[in-house]
Amino acid sequence: PLSSAEESVKSLGDQGSGAGMSQVPPREPSEPSESQPGTPLPVPGHSGLSIQEMVAMSPELDTYVITKKVKEVLTDNNLGQRLFGETILGLTQGSVSDLLARPKPWHKLSLKGREPFVRMQLWLQDPRNVEKLMDMKRMEKKAYMKRRHSSVSESQTVDSLSGGDFSQGGSPQHGLGHHMHQQQPPQQHLKKPRVVLAPEEKEALKRAYQQKPYPSPKTIEELASQLNLKTSTVINWFHNYRSRIRRELFIEEIQRGEGGSPSTRAGKASEGDSCDGTESDGTVEREGGSDNRDEGTASTTSSTAAGTSSHHQGGALDSLFSFPESGHVSSVATTARNPRDSSLRKKKAANLNNIIHRLEKAASKDEPHEWEF
DNA sequence: TTGGAGTCAATAAT
């Protein structure tokens, strides 16, 4: 019943005040050459504007609703993330999985980050797209079967013909930028063993993170040697961890107010919370009764009413002084009260440290600089 | 250079 896939992305204000015309890329849809700036994926039918343009004009989209719907459609039709991702979004399976499972709220996305969601929205718009994908799936299977058959009975591989098949769809839109090192030829070299951190190492890193989300190069070196890891690995770990923690905060922000049914408590006691007393958690966590919320400064109140959400207009002020994080320092300290889910509190604390880090960094700069909130 | 955003792609887990 509750479908209403948000608003469409149509209706374009034309060139009312449209600055310059679209520069006609002298590039003819020639061969499978890599178009750099243009539109990698054809983008369904829509007028001739690139997705980039559409993304720029797109109204606010509810990424949560969109991914929910996409997941539903994919499973209902037995369509995999790989095919969907490569064909519709121009992304790999892993990226699709991540995107569908943990979509960041629209206002936190960069122009680039919004692209996949606009594509999904467009895709959902026309049911015929599902049919098309299913057809492709069939074709792939057929080709696969054929290949398997010929390989056993016939030694000859006519790949040369390269009937083009579907593969040309345009997945390699990633074009430049992936000219990894060597590996193609019979290079008996080695494929990077792919570092896999042991659970204990991760624990140690997390502990270090709690203490210092932004370790100095000195600290990083120490950690690296102590854990016997490459410095770059430690650096990458911190980059990734910060980034992923941040995203979880966004998600919790969205889920808040999840009406619906008293489904299974998404408690998800993840993170072992290996609190080794080292907490040093300066976060106050008084147990306040009322849970007063958005004061004059309404934080992103995603009225994620289960389903048929109409048009939530407001919001405009949300991302106002949107530092990487939303919410205000004071808010964080105050809101940290929420007995259940100590991990949430921990994350908020990390978030606070994050902000503090920035403030200190900025404060140490030459000029007294002023905060432009 | 540092940090953030997006992804890739190997490999874990279902």
Added chain:
DNA sequence: ATTATTGACTCCAA
């Protein structure tokens, strides 16, 4: 077979 996880890499802005 698919989907989930995650270290590393590219691109960018400050």
